[in-house]
Amino acid sequence: MSNEAAGAIALIITGLIAALWYWNECIRRVPLEDFGLDNVKRVLRWESDARRQEILVRGWMTSHDWTSMNRNQMAAIDAELKRRGGDQAHESKR
Template identity: 60%
Template sequence: MDRETAAALATIAIVVFVVIWYWNERARRIPIEEFGLDAVKRVLRLESDSQRRKILVRGWMTRHEWTQMNKRQLEAIHAELKRRGVSDDRDSQQ
């Protein structure tokens, strides 16, 4: 196999990987039932009314939306623990 063919195959493999990742992370519509209705309701109660309504009406989320909502919730919990002066394991590990 010559260098041009190897480079072309490597480029194709990288493009396919990126397309599959993008589809799975940003474009694929996952029914909210797959995340667990209790978990979705727990996370959505901290979101704005418009965001909550949007997700519940359409009945799906992307994996990226789910991850971002969980990150915001964890940051809020961490901030509240810090405000209360409660020890947090992440602080002691750093």
């Protein structure tokens, strides 16, 4: 097999993997039930009212939506811990 053919095959395989990742992460619609309704409600508390309503009405999210909402929640929790004075909650458990 020539170097050009091997390069073309490698490029095709890489492109397919990237396309599958993009499809799964950004396009595929996942019903809210697949994430667990309790988990969805917990994470949606940190979102704006408009965003919360949009997601609940349409009844699905992408994996990217789910990941970004979890990151927003973690950022809000970190900010609240810093506002309260750092790591005091963890120190009281020791």
